[in-house]
Amino acid sequence: MNDAETTAAPAETSADVPTGVPIDAPADAHALDARLSALDARVERTNELLQRMLAEVAKTPSTHAIFVDAGYVHAAAGLLVTGTEDRRSFDLDAEGLIEAFIDKARTIFADSRLLRVYWYDGARRRIHTPEQQAIAELPDVKVRLGNLNANNQQKGVDSLIRTDLESLARHRAISDAALVGGDEDLVSAVEAAQGYGARVHLWGIEAAEGRNQAEALLWEVDSQRTFELDFCRPYVTRRPVTTYENEGEPPPSREEVRFVGAQIAATWLAERGRDRLAELLPGAPYLPGPVDQDLLVEAERLLSRSLRGHASLRRALRDGFWQHLKTQY
Template structure:
């Protein structure tokens, strides 16, 4: 009896996962499209990249069911950047973070990819794995997954010349495909270009300032935070020392003091500058609108400090945001 490729006996759906080495994807695409070698030089519409990859997978495995997409990236002290936090809130997306050292090198990312691929295979969670990566270090995990019956579909970014994937990784994979420049071009742009601004791209510092009239975003992006020179625990301890002194509001119906609420917004801004770094906070500019997920986090932290819900106090939520932006602007001498 003939069995359709991609289907299990009894026509059960084949479940698959997508595992993305973000360092490889970004570096290869930036080299191909922009002749760029540093993340500082380009910006990425990461959410749309993820959507495009999911749609591509659905076309390649029409009888499959997506378990989830794994987004393997890195961050300093594993503290997620603004765009990584936004990505982590996407449906069916799991963000995995390695460490980014002082020289901008990723540490621990390959090990996480290998571990997740092997675990998915061992627990029979998937039948197919789409792997977007290029490092030969992936080969042992590929072999383990295949031993458990998982098919490995290797995807790579079109190289400008030669190859950008390890030969042995290509050999060991069950199928191999290349994502060409035209498919990736809409999601990558040089920092500071009109395309990057209009598409709302994230993932790199704000553009360099114009010689005559620098924008607030440009001024912000040039500054360094103390988080660059201290670890996350020390930065958080320093932020805690700056906690504002106030009496918590606990009684229902008690009037909220604007200055107290605004000081809490300033405190959260101070803490974020120390623990997340100016390069990440720069992604929030030009303001005053914050991405929904970040705005929610700001309000949640403020409510914890107050011991009081701001749900029925829209004016107090504005005070929190005002205080946050006042602290950020003051840090970098940006005039409102």
């Protein structure tokens, strides 16, 4: 074979054999298709689960709760209807008022369900009074108690409201909160709830004069609503002024008044406890103004006689009160 014949033989060129493609390319392509198919299936499954979850969420109604500062309600409604904030001067139909709040919320939050009503009040040593016990027994109502100091001022109520508002909002238990109150200390409670996505709506009672809700609170909430005199009037009733039909008779004796003072002291001690007594003793023989006033009012009720203008009988009343307390310490 000559050189011409040798060079004439066709040579295999780079155009005939593709470069950069491994010998097992068909197998790799099948594996890629399989992985893509699996990925598509997973995406489809995820979309299906999301659709189910969204469907369940759509079927779940939003939820609201009502938070009532009872101290604010008594003061504002009492002043508006009867002209006084003194609880001893009027009766508040708490059950009727709570039901009215629930009805109003049902109208405002039409597509929402009620979780419950929280009723915040103060009590000595956080022990329920008979009135508070009756409220606690109402359906869908939770009574939460702060303390009362020597001047009958609530302590700890605002912190209870903040704790409940923040906790319920954080756990997505409520979407809307109706807050009946006016104290500036509630601003932090509103901010905490809003931080978790809940909307807070401030409800107030018409002020007899001026304003009975803090401006900072009004600025912070999502909406405001005021209940006027006609709304409040059915639930607030002034107590009748006590009349003493036997005023023409001789006044009771000092011993009789002293005995009544001891009776009242026994009830006072049972309701408030020895810790409160320990706070009272250093001031003997004087009583804090609110305690002395309560003592006088209760004694006049039991005696059906006025002790106003009878200084010696009032001293006997205090003597009987103190005498019983000291024997129990």
